[in-house]
Amino acid sequence: MTRIINFSGSFDMEEARNNILCGDCLSVMKAMPDKCIDIIITSPPYNLLNSTGNGLKLNTHTGKWRNAAIKEGYNQYNDNMPYHEYVTWQKQCVAEMVRIIKDDGAIFYNNKNRVQNGLIQDRGEIVRDFPLRQIITWKRRGAINFNPGYFLPTTEQIYLICRKPFKLAKGANRYTDVWEIAQEMRNPHPAPFPEELIDRIVQSVTGQVILDPFCGSGTTAVSAQKFGRDFIMIEQSMKYCRLAEARINNQEDWRNV
Ligand SMILES: C[S@@+](CC[C@H](N)C(=O)[O-])C[C@H]1O[C@@H](n2cnc3c(N)ncnc32)[C@H](O)[C@@H]1O
Incomplete structure (x- = not known):
């Protein structure tokens, strides 16, 4: 049975295996030894609450976000940081991820470009100082940001960050670098991964221990379990x-629950 462990300041690999650590992921990752994880699959908060256009704002009462009780859950961390603060925070998180993956490990880091004050915020800025190998385009069906100034965005990015020894599982390169997968609609979390997306990533790698530092509703763990992998x-x-x-x-x- 998977259980929740309150993070106490020190990290024990065997205790954490197949469990959920409740705490700030940067502090937890800092307590983890170098090169102890095979694969990281994750999606951080997108810093969406400071939208300047027709996107999400605090107190927005539209569809899924209202149902997800945006103020209840998503205000436990600050999802409206100044842009440079957000980029700095995310770079620190990715730096820890790079440190804790094995030499033949990989990170699948999902984020989304957005337009603010009429100009693109390219989230590639977060990952460009790291060993970035590929950018997978995840094409969702539909979107929520209607703005007359630009075409309705329907894609997100999945950055594959890894060192030279990393290889995909046999045959996985057939998936190509554009993945059309519908977003998840039956999950009370405000920003869940679709299970199909994570199933594809897990099936594309051979590593045994999979970490998601921004667990949310636990989709990464559900996929890991399905394919006989361990998760943290x-x-x-x-x-x-x-x-x-x-x-x-x-x-x-x-x-x-
Ligand atoms: C985009 S959601 C992840 C959703 C997840 N992929 C799923 O399938 O449900 C980001 C999650 O990160 C959590 N979070 C935000 N800041 C965090 C931090 N500093 N440490 C750990 N978790 C954090 C949020 O509470 C939220 O559940």
């Missing part, structure tokens, strides 16, 4: 730790 989840919000725990443990009513 980190999540700051106790609300989402409980959601992920119930989901990973196959609790029938996990959507309502």
Whole structure:
């Protein structure tokens, strides 16, 4: 059974294996030894609450975001940082991820470009100082940011960051670098991965231990389990730790915990 462990300041690999660490992922990763993880699959908060256009804002009451109780869950961290602060924070997170993956490991880091004050914020800025090998385009179906100044964005980026020894699982390169996968609609978390997306990544790699430092509802763990891998989840919000725990443990009513 997967359980929630409150992060106490020190990291124990065997204790963390197949469990959820509740705490700040930067602090947890800093406590982890070098090169102890095979694969990282993750999606941080996108810093969406400071939108200048028709995107999300605090107190926005539209569709999924209202249902997801944006103020309840997503205000546990600051999702409206000044842009440079956000980039600095995310660079620190990616630097830790690069340090803790093995030489033949890989990071699949999902983020999304956006337009602010009429100019693109290219999230490639976060990853460009790291060993970036490929940018996979994830094409979603539909989007929510309607703005007359630019075409409706329907894609996100998945940055594959790895050192030279990393290789995909046999045959996985057939997936190409554009993945059309619908977004998840039946998950109470405000920004979940679709399971199909993570299934594809897990099937594309051979590593055994998979980390998601921004666990949310635990989709990475669910996929890891499906394909016989181990996982370590980190999540700051106790609300989402409980959601992920119930989901990973196959609790029938996990959507309502
Ligand atoms: C985009 S969501 C991840 C959703 C996840 N991929 C899923 O499938 O449900 C980002 C998550 O990161 C969590 N988070 C934000 N800041 C964090 C931090 N400093 N440390 C750990 N988790 C954090 C949020 O609470 C949120 O659940």
